Amino acid sequence: MALIGTFAPRKCGIATFSADIVEQLARFQSHVEVDVYALDNPDQPIRYEGVAGVIDERDRESFFETARIINESGVDAVWLQHEYGIFGGDDGQFVCDLVDRLAAPLILTPHTVLGEPSERQEAILSHLVNRASSIMVMSFHARDLLATRYGAPHEILTVIEHGAPDRPFGRQAEFKERLGLTGRDVLTTFGLLGPGKGLEYVIEALPAIVERHPAVLYRIVGATHPNLVAEQGETYREGLKARAAELGVADHIEWVDRFVDTEELLDQLEACDIYLTPYPNLQQSTSGTLSYAVALGKAVLATPYLHARELLRDGAGCLIEPESAQSIAREVNRLLDDRDALDALQRRAYAKGRETIWPRFAEGAAQLVEGAVAPAPRRAPVTATPGLTGVFAMSDATGMFQHAIGIVPDRRHGYCLDDNARALMLMNVAEGLKPTERARWTMRYASFVQHAWNEDARVFRNFMNFDRTWCEEEGSEDSNGRGLWALGATLENAPDADIRSWAQMWFDRTLPSLEEAGSPRAMAFTMLGCAARLRVDPDHGASRAVLERGGTFLAHLLDASRRPDWAWFEAVLGYDNPRLSQALIEAGMALGRPDFTAAGLETLDWIARQQTSAEGHFRPIGSDSFGHPRTHLPFDQQPLEAQAAIEAARAAFAATGEPRWIDHARIAWNWFHGANDRGVVLADLASGRCRDGINPRGANANCGAESILAFQLSHYSMIALEMASRGESGNADVGARNERTENTLAAS
Known part of the structure; x- marks a missing residue:
């Protein structure tokens, strides 16, 4: 198949996800061969390795040329990772030019499915849906919204939850020792820093947490989002540091100010006791690091955004009130007060994570591709009365x-x-x-x-x-x-x-x-x-x-x-x-x-x-x-x-x-x-x-x-x-x- 999307080493979630698809299929489903066509921003050029082609996201002709190359390559299917901001044109409308020219069956993964899109956003996604032979999403909410708002037929919709690593349970002490954190109660947040992460609410909660648990350390892992750096520099990060100093908790925060690759991220996560995703945007349908944290058996506290509501159901994590430092402090203290409850939550998360480990994701992805090229199964209309x-x-x-x-x-x-x-x-x-x-x-x-x-x-x-x-x-x-x-x-x-x-x-x-x-x-x-x-x-x-x-x-x-x-x-x-x-x-x-x-x-x-x-x-x-x-x-x-x-x-x-x-x-x-x-x-x-x-x-x-x-x-x-x-x-x-x-x- 041909895989179209941003790709590593570009620093964004879809690039990481695309790289994961290639890596995990090669590891667990090697009969599926992948040609990568990487979307590239000419303002931030990147040297890619092992890709079949690079698409200049601002150049409409580049999309035409890529479609021709893909058609000539004779692939059995094309898997498109869609996000409005990574394709050229207004709201990324160049993607429509691309899919209109593809001969192979199209598998679509929309990473953002808006319930209230603009007129142009709705037109673009509806166009992609109409062109798709199969649609894969990572949440049931996105699936249902595609069916109800965008008219996607139920039979072409597939939910494959975000993949996650398969590592042993309960290795906090080992990884804390590696990072010099022995004896600390470690809270962790990961991701490109920006106002959409809700980190300020965790910092506001720290005084109440530290008062009862002086060994707490809050680790904020990740560089500031490059778009934010381009616009504002490090103003946002420095503002968070200043607020922590005002509250007297600066010594209880560690800033890991760099973009970490997946393996290092997993090591960082293994060292934590409680993983926090206090996102104020409750429409977020996918969080790869949330999937990672659950699979590693971390106690997760998350605001009730879409992915968290689905992944943490049945007690795999705790949902907290959005934009509420009090809620964060209360739940962190509850878990740190009761180590048996903390351990039980971690074990429930780990059990849930077995459903999404990479072998299962790769199996689902391979079947997704195979299903796209196979004849569609017969489906009889309900109204056709069976004979007796x-x-x-x-x-x-x-x-x-x-x-x-x-x-x-x-x-x-x-x-x-x-x-x-x-x-x-x-x-x-x-x-x-x-x-x-x-x-x-x-x-x-x-x-x-x-x-x-x-x-x-x-x-x-x-x-x-x-x-x-x-x-x-x-x-x-x-x-x-x-x-x-x-x-x-x-x-x-x-x-x-x-x-x-x-x-x-x-x-x-x-x-x-x-x-x-x-x-x-x-x-x-x-x-x-x-x-x-x-x-x-x-x-x-x-x-x-x-x-x-x-x-x-x-x-x-x-x-x-x-x-x-x-x-x-x-x-x-x-x-x-x-x-x-x-x-x-x-x-x-x-x-x-x-x-x-x-x-x-x-x-x-x-x-x-x-x-x-x-x-x-x-x-x-x-x-x-x-x-x-x-x-x-x-x-x-x-x-x-x-x-x-x-x-x-x-x-x-x-x-x-x-x-x-x-x-x-x-x-x-x-x-x-x-x-x-x-x-x-x-x-x-x-x-x-x-x-x-x-x-x-x-x-x-x-x-x-x-x-x-x-x-x-x-x-x-x-x-x-x-x-x-x-x-x-x-x-x-x-x-x-x-x-x-x-x-x-x-x-x-």
């Missing part, structure tokens, strides 16, 4: 078969309650069926659910042989919870009043035996059934009681299992993971319990991040993860997880109205259609079938009931979600609910 041939081909007079070999039902494995409960839920919402056909298949699946009930044991059975003999007298707790959920969903959504009455009868009959489930998923499924019942009959006391108990149960599990980097209910990740969050969200909404809703949204946000790859596509928790504490593996990926993600996102959107949940649902939906780790299409719209998942070698060719139904139900949940986003309702959501509620209550 695949569903009915997997069914007979008894019910729906469990498994298939290819597309052919495998009778050896018979049937199960789980799949027939899902099939019944599908018949409630499926479109394009004649009433007689819907009734015929509804009867078969409902009859299976009904026959699965073991009156003697007061539980559902699950597995049935092909000869209609039961394999067991009691099914798993999870299958029992799913059976009750299907009854609640049928009571809520079935078009036929008689079927709704039947579902209510069996719901009330089975609930007393199932309401005390011990399995988290069984409880979640039961809660989802009860939430559906309450949407029909808000005064149903037994369902309200189940939601209260279940919500308390899940909240207790969350509190017991929570760790700084693990906001989840269990120490291991299983299947259908988002259902736990969905159950809490729906319980909170039904009961008016914002604490339940908040816990559900927090955990759903966490699991959604675990199930979103660095490239931005859906990566379900693989079944290989089962039994591995506090980690997850990518394979085997199964459609059930995508369905759960979509339906949990639907509940989250209902609770919050936040568009990001629609985005996440779309990502999970696109997983069926090729936006996945192997680029394989799993779903067939014509037949409505779906492959059984993704393994390391590609798609599992079998089309079992669970996979088919996950795809089918995902479609109708996506329809409901898209309609909800437009303020509409329909059969897949709440259509005719008032009439159905009247009929159900009358029947009862």
